[in-house]
Amino acid sequence: MTDNLARYVTEHERARRGRFQGASPRLASLREDALHRFLDLGFPTTRDEEWRYTTVAPIVEQVFTLPEASPASTRVDLAPFVLAGDFAAQLVFVNGQYAPALSEMRDLPAGVVVESLASALASRPDDVEPYLAPAATVERQAFTLLNAAFLSDGACIRIPAHATLEKPIHALFVSAPESDRRATMTHLRVLMVMGADSRATFVESYAGPETANYFTNAVTQIVLAENALLDHYKIQRESVPASHVSTTFIRAARSATCTSHSVSLGGGLVRNDVMAVLDGEGAECTLNGLYFADQRRFVDNHTTIDHAQPHCDSREMYKGILADAARGVFNGKIIVRPDAQKTDAKQTNRALLLSEDAQINTKPQLEIFANDVKCTHGAAIGQLDEEAVFYLRSRGLSEPEARHMLIHAFASDVLQRMPLASIRASVEAVLQRQLERVLAVAA
Amino acid sequence: MLTVRNLHARVLGREILRGVDLTIDAGEVHAIMGPNGSGKSTLARVLAGHPEYEVTGGEVLYDGQDLLAMDPEARARTGVFMAFQYPVEIPGVNNAYFLKAALNAVRMHRGQEELDAMEFMALVRDRMKQLDMDETLLNRPVNEGFSGGEKKRNEIFQMAVLEPRLAILDETDSGLDIDALRIVAHGVNAMRNPDRAFLLVTHYQRLLNYIVPDVVHVLTEGRIVRSGGKELALELEEKGYGWLEAPVAG
Numbered sequence: 183m184t185d186n187l188a189r190y191v192t193e194h195e196r197a198r199r200g201r202f203q204g205a206s207p208r209l210a211s212l213r214e215d216a217l218h219r220f221l222d223l224g225f226p227t228t229r230d231e232e233w234r235y236t237t238v239a240p241i242v243e244q245v246f247t248l249p250e251a252s253p254a255s256t257r258v259d260l261a262p263f264v265l266a267g268d269f270a271a272q273l274v275f276v277n278g279q280y281a282p283a284l285s286e287m288r289d290l291p292a293g294v295v296v297e298s299l300a301s302a303l304a305s306r307p308d309d310v311e312p313y314l315a316p317a318a319t320v321e322r323q324a325f326t327l328l329n330a331a332f333l334s335d336g337a338c339i340r341i342p343a344h345a346t347l348e349k350p351i352h353a354l355f356v357s358a359p360e361s362d363r364r365a366t367m368t369h370l371r372v373l374m375v376m377g378a379d380s381r382a383t384f385v386e387s388y389a390g391p392e393t394a395n396y397f398t399n400a401v402t403q404i405v406l407a408e409n410a411l412l413d414h415y416k417i418q419r420e421s422v423p424a425s426h427v428s429t430t431f432i433r434a435a436r437s438a439t440c441t442s443h444s445v446s447l448g449g450g451l452v453r454n455d456v457m458a459v460l461d462g463e464g465a466e467c468t469l470n471g472l473y474f475a476d477q478r479r480f481v482d483n484h485t486t487i488d489h490a491q492p493h494c495d496s497r498e499m500y501k502g503i504l505a506d507a508a509r510g511v512f513n514g515k516i517i518v519r520p521d522a523q524k525t526d527a528k529q530t531n532r533a534l535l536l537s538e539d540a541q542i543n544t545k546p547q548l549e550i551f552a553n554d555v556k557c558t559h560g561a562a563i564g565q566l567d568e569e570a571v572f573y574l575r576s577r578g579l580s581e582p583e584a585r586h587m588l589i590h591a592f593a594s595d596v597l598q599r600m601p602l603a604s605i606r607a608s609v610e611a612v613l614q615r616q617l618e619r620v621l622a623v624a625a
Numbered sequence: 626m627l628t629v630r631n632l633h634a635r636v637l638g639r640e641i642l643r644g645v646d647l648t649i650d651a652g653e654v655h656a657i658m659g660p661n662g663s664g665k666s667t668l669a670r671v672l673a674g675h676p677e678y679e680v681t682g683g684e685v686l687y688d689g690q691d692l693l694a695m696d697p698e699a700r701a702r703t704g705v706f707m708a709f710q711y712p713v714e715i716p717g718v719n720n721a722y723f724l725k726a727a728l729n730a731v732r733m734h735r736g737q738e739e740l741d742a743m744e745f746m747a748l749v750r751d752r753m754k755q756l757d758m759d760e761t762l763l764n765r766p767v768n769e770g771f772s773g774g775e776k777k778r779n780e781i782f783q784m785a786v787l788e789p790r791l792a793i794l795d796e797t798d799s800g801l802d803i804d805a806l807r808i809v810a811h812g813v814n815a816m817r818n819p820d821r822a823f824l825l826v827t828h829y830q831r832l833l834n835y836i837v838p839d840v841v842h843v844l845t846e847g848r849i850v851r852s853g854g855k856e857l858a859l860e861l862e863e864k865g866y867g868w869l870e871a872p873v874a875g
Contacts, residue, residue: 568676573713573767574723576673577783578701578730587726591717591766 186242187221193248194331201248201334206307209333212315216330223324232322235511235543236482240451241425246367246397248332249277250360258358260284263389265417267604270349271296273337276356278368280335289349293342296351299371302338310338313373313403325427325453329369329401336371336400339384343377343407350383350413350602357390357398357424365395372402376410376438385605387417388426389448395423402430406438408462413441415605419612420448422477429455436462436491443600444483445609446473447616452481460487460494460522471500471531472596474613475508476620482511489522489555500531501596503589504540505620514559515547522552529559534566534592536620582621589617626651626688626822627672627791633682634671641667643847644683649791652819656833657826658858659844660866665826666710668844669795672824673707674700687791701727702734706789708780710796710826715767720779721749723767724786731787752785756812773800781812792816793824798832810835830862843869 183191194217202213225242226233258276273296274284280298290296302310314333337353355370374384388398398420406412420426426449434440446452452475458467467487475481487496502510510533518525533542546559566588574584593613600606629647633640641664649655659665671678672685674697685692692700715723728748729739740748753760756778768776777797784792794813798806813823813836825836833841833855841857842849843866850869851857 567713567715570713570715572675572697573709573715574718574727575697576701576707576709577723577727577787578698578734579726580698580730581696583726583730584698587718587723588715591715594717 183221184224187224189245190328190331191217191221197248197332197334205303206311208311209303209307212311213331213333216327220324220327220331223322223327226324232484236453236480238451238453241397241427244365244397246365249279249366249368258356258391260354260356263354263356263387263419265352265354265385265387265605265608267352267385267602267608268349269352270347271351273298273351273353274356275335275337275354275370276358277360277366278335278355278370291345291347293345294347295338295340297338299336299338299373300334310373313375313405314371323429325399326401326429329371329399329429332369333371334369336373337386339374341376341380341382341410343379345377345380347380347382350385352385352387355386355388355398355400357394357396357420359391359394359396365397367397367399370398370400372400374402374404374412374414376406376412378407379409380407381411383413383602385415385417385602387419388428389419390421390424392421393423394421396421397425398427400426400428402428404430404432404440404442406432406434406440408435409437410435411439413601415443415600415602416445416454417605417609418444418446418448418452418454420452422448422450422479424449425451427453430457432456432458432467434458434460434462434465434467437464438462439466441468441470443470444472446471446481446483447609447612449481450479452479454483456483456485458485458487458496459490460496461490463491463493465491465494467494467496468599469496469498469500470596470599471502472593472609473500473502473510474504474616475502475510476505476616477508478506479508480510481508484511484513484515486515486517487527488517488519489525489527490519492522493524494522495526496528498529498531499596499599501593502533502542503536503593504533504542505536507537507539509540510542512542512544513547514545515549516557516559518550518552518555518557520551523554525552525555525557527555527557531560532562532564532592534564534589536566536589582618585621586614586617590614627824628686629683630685631683632668632671632680632685634667634678634680636667636678640681641847642671645844645847645849647842647849649822649824651790651822653839654817654823654825654836655840655842656838656858657824657842657844658828658830658861661828663844664847665828665844666795669707669710669793669824669826672793673697673705698730701787702731704790705793706784706787706791707793707795708777708784708797710799712768712776712780714769714771716769718767720765720767721763724749724783727783728786749786752782755785755815756782757808758782774802774805777801778805778809781809785812785816788816790820791822791824793826795826796828797825798827798829806832807835830858833858845869
């Protein structure tokens with residue numbers, strides 16, 4: 183075993199003597215099993231097709247340890263990370279652990295359960311544990327296995343059948359440097375289970391102070407029963423030195439509708455995987471993505487939409503803005519299983535490169551095994567239209583204003599697809615600040 | 626108001642303007658005519674500050690200021706406006722939003738208060754009515770999906786809102802049917818006043834039936850080879866450009 187893998191064994195042993203104590207035998211064996219599979223597999227390399235353009239060296243080469251302090255003793259100013267909005271509940275996690283004093287439960291309808299995963303595992307393990315295993319056993323997913331090996335806390339949400347949640351639920355994951363400034367890692371798990379005919383909006387967001395160095399490894403599992411309707415947002419605003427790896431599993435039963443927005447604005451090394459399975463007739467899935475990277479940051483979005491049943495629709499639109507020497511990867515896979523006739527799938531991805539040194543690797547991947555289907559995809563990479571820049575300037579707008587207006591216009595169709603106005607406004611504000619910095623440097 | 630002296634300019638390494646001299650006073654309407662490739666649109670774009678056009682010699686004074694030293698946005702704010710020959714489609718930028726930002730940039734430069742949404746809409750509605758424009762165009766992305774005529778009318782509409790002192794119209798008449806041409810000409814004529822000057826770049830005499838110029842210039846191979854009154858345009862219509870000899874380079 184290489185040194186970098188051995189460090190994870192050491193951390194795991196430490197956790198077994200500490201925070202893992204009291205786990206059910208089922209959970210303990212899930213963690214052990216996942217750790218061993220992870221050790222067998224090791225971290226992905228660029229020889230792995232799914233990681234061809236993405237080197238995880240910044241994660242492999244650094245020493246990350248589990249955070250020591252309890253949230254109560256970590257001094258962190260939450261103000262910069264809190265998203266504006268009228269939330270039914272807001273769960274706050276500091277360095278991977280639930281912080282009840284910072285969280286708020288406001289108006290949750292009867293039967294809706296919003297709690298920390300640690301508390302759910304302690305109070306109703308038989309309800310929760312069966313959901314955790316499937317994602318842990320996905321073959322050849324090193325980061326998901328690593329997440330399962332260290333699984334201990336996160337958000338756990340259950341919406342009962344027929345319940346309608348008018349206001350969104352927000353889970354905020356903040357990484358704050360420890361007093362000794364060690365680089366820490368968190369392995370967060372979010373479980374969102376929705377009953378038949380239920381409706382909800384869920385926002386998960388990840389953030390950390392500007393200069394903090396840490397590694398977030400998050401897994402989100404979304405399970406929708408028949409006819410459930412979810413509007414999901416994942417807002418990533420990690421620090422520039424941070425590494426962020428996330429995997430979102432979505433399973434939609436018959437006639438369920440899932441819209442998932444992935445916004446990636448921070449992080450030095452970012453890899454987001456979204457894997458949606460349309461597992462019942464008439465299920466619908468919409469994936470919207472918006473990412474921005476500058477400096478030498480790297481952002482990779484991989485999505486898979488698996489049409490497993492007939493008459494399912496999927497819509498996907500990813501847009502990226504890359505400045506300076508930033509690099510991006512987009513890989514969008516659509517699988518249409520042999521039974522999935524009448525599939526209607528549409529994928530669009532576009533990247534805007536703001537400098538000569540910015541780069542994007544993009545690849546659509548269609549695997550179609552049914553014959554009566556409609557699948558389209560389109561990819562475009564471009565720069566700002568200089569004639570449009572001149573047009574705006576010739577009407578009195580300054581050059582940075584003109585460029586900003588055009589970049590915003592590029593992002594606008596993804597932003598406009600976000601029904602939650604408060605989140606859209608927050609994303610626009612963060613993006614605006616980032617663009618102002620990029621355009622000021624260029625000017 | 627505008628003095629152009631011995632202006633030389635090139636684009637993509639090719640010299641297009643080879644010593645243009647031109648003086649326009651406030652209150653005047655000048656027309657520049659000339660065959661294709663003579664440099665008419667280049668002159669318009671150089672005056673507006675297009676970054677692809679490189680000035681290699683000469684000077685341009687606008688109200689005594691060195692126009693060529695100014696950014697395109699500074700020119701716009703100080704009252705220079707160019708109606709584009711090919712207005713640019715800008716998906717995702719709302720027409721009204723863009724125009725409000727432009728107008729407020731210009732107003733700020735003039736030391737005027739920014740207009741609020743109500744005042745802006747009142748102004749815009751008035752100008753749209755003058756140009757017989759469909760108000761729904763306001764809430765569409767700039768020029769996107771507009772017909773050729775709508776795009777040209779949108780340029781004149783922007784001019785009517787921004788109220789420049791020097792308006793350069795680059796082949797605004799091309800692609801307009803006769804009704805649209807009348808409306809556009811009416812919009813321009815309504816803006817004529819003793820403080821404002823117009824430079825009309827056109828290939829055809831037709832526009833000048835509706836907007837009667839004070840001076841007509843003929844541009845050939847990057848130089849003004851003849852200037853005269855409005856009758857010169859009629860003469861050109863009759864005889865073409867061939868009878869005007871290109872000047873000897875030197």
